[in-house]
Amino acid sequence: MTQQITLLEAQQQVDQWIRQIGVRYFSELTNMAILTEEVGELARIMARTYGDQSFKDSDLNRNIADEMADVLWVLICLANQTGVDLTQAFYQNLEKKTQRDAERHMNNEKLKK
Numbered sequence: 001m002t003q004q005i006t007l008l009e010a011q012q013q014v015d016q017w018i019r020q021i022g023v024r025y026f027s028e029l030t031n032m033a034i035l036t037e038e039v040g041e042l043a044r045i046m047a048r049t050y051g052d053q054s055f056k057d058s059d060l061n062r063n064i065a066d067e068m069a070d071v072l073w074v075l076i077c078l079a080n081q082t083g084v085d086l087t088q089a090f091y092q093n094l095e096k097k098t099q100r101d102a103e104r105h106m107n108n109e110k111l112k113k
Contacts, residue, residue, distance in 0.1 A: 006087065007086040007087045007090060008085070008086075008087050010072075010076055010086075011076055011079060011080055011085075011086060014073060014076045014077060014080060015080050018077065018080075025077060025080070025081055026077075028078060028081050028082065031074055031077050031078050031081065032078065034074050035071065035074040035075060035078065038067070038070040038071045038073075038074055039071055041062070041067050041070065042064070042067040042068060042070075042071055044059065044062075045059065045062050045063070045064055045067050046064065049064065
């Protein structure tokens, strides 16, 4: 059974974990660097799984879901630290994309193939 969670609940759970187990948040700049590192690890697995690169022995125990969760975790940390409500930000971003791209993708010949 898959557990459902809202973005707000995820932000609250990460904050609770940080305060109880993680002692405190790393600085925002440190977390930005960690986010970049985690995205790089995800890119590495994506390149080996879906791209042309072969796996190295050190890559074999990694999985895409775990790497994505690492990216999400650090992004949530940054949101918490900077006062961003990810639910609100998501809906505002969705609205922006909807208005901006209302016809753009439908008219893109490259996507009709």
